[in-house]
Amino acid sequence: MTIQRLGAPVTLLAFLVLSLFSTRAAMAQGVEVPVNATAYNYGDGWSCDPGYRNVDEVCVGVVAPDNAMLTWESYGTGWQCIRGFKEVGEACVGIHIPENGYLNAFGDRFDCERGYRKTPDSCEVINLPANAYLSEGGYGRGWKCERGFAQDENRCNAFTVPANAHIDYSGNGWDCDPFYERDINTCIPRRRRY
Numbered sequence: 001m002t003i004q005r006l007g008a009p010v011t012l013l014a015f016l017v018l019s020l021f022s023t024r025a026a027m028a029q030g031v032e033v034p035v036n037a038t039a040y041n042y043g044d045g046w047s048c049d050p051g052y053r054n055v056d057e058v059c060v061g062v063v064a065p066d067n068a069m070l071t072w073e074s075y076g077t078g079w080q081c082i083r084g085f086k087e088v089g090e091a092c093v094g095i096h097i098p099e100n101g102y103l104n105a106f107g108d109r110f111d112c113e114r115g116y117r118k119t120p121d122s123c124e125v126i127n128l129p130a131n132a133y134l135s136e137g138g139y140g141r142g143w144k145c146e147r148g149f150a151q152d153e154n155r156c157n158a159f160t161v162p163a164n165a166h167i168d169y170s171g172n173g174w175d176c177d178p179f180y181e182r183d184i185n186t187c188i189p190r191r192r193r194y
Contacts, residue, residue, distance in 0.1 A: 034059050053078040067092035083107030098122045117142045131156040147171030162186045 033039045036052045036059035048059035050072050062078030064070055067085045071078060081092035084107055097103060100123040101110040112123035115134060126134065126142035131149045135142060145156035150172050161167060164180045164187040176187035 036061075051078070065091050067094075081108075096121070100125075127154075129155050131158070145172050164188075 031039065031044050031046060033046045034057065036049050037046045038049060039046045048054050051062055051070050052059040053062055053073075053076070054060075062070055064079035068079045068081050071080050077087075077090075081087050084103055085092040085094055086108055087093075095103065095108070095110060097110045098121065100113050100116045101118075102113065103109075104111045110118075110123075112118045115126055116123035117126050128134065128143050131146045132143045133146060135144045141151075141154075145151045148158060148167060148171065149156040150159050159174070161174045162185060164177050165174045166177060167173075168175045176182050179190050180187040181190045
């Protein structure tokens with residue numbers, strides 16, 4: 001009988017303790033969540049739902065311009081331009097793709113086809129001198145001299161490899177063979193250094 005009499009007060013005590021902890025947990029969050037927002041699962045705070053952004057602690061609907069899509073971010077503009085368009089102020093403007101150009105992999109600018117060099121607004125043809133080949137990327141000159149030729153302004157000139165020397169790794173110059181050292185344009189036996 002005694003155990004049954006204690007059962008109700010113990011149950012009531014357990015209920016009061018749990019209520020106290022749940023009230024404290026609710027107060028710890030203590031943050032008023034605005035409309036179109038979701039409270040954080042852990043800690044205090046909230047974030048705006050997709051399609052809304054935080055403007056002075058209020059979640060305001062994002063209005064995307066033409067050729068844009070909504071983002072999942074609740075900060076910034078809340079939108080980004082689709083492929084082939086770039087952000088200019090509050091609009092998405094089409095990317096100009098010049099002749100011999102194409103839209104890059106990211107869709108945010110143009111690159112030039114092989115054999116053309118990129119300028120700010122166009123793709124210029126790369127003029128290859130004799131004994132040259134196109135280099136990757138189309139940057140700088142856009143070409144390199146073939147092996148055995150050295151660049152001299154806009155030409156590729158053959159060079160002479162002296163005795164006891166070989167064409168270097170780049171292919172556009174020469175190095176002395178082992179046990180020889182460079183002396184202007186020749187290779188002489190390496191001097192002993194003591």
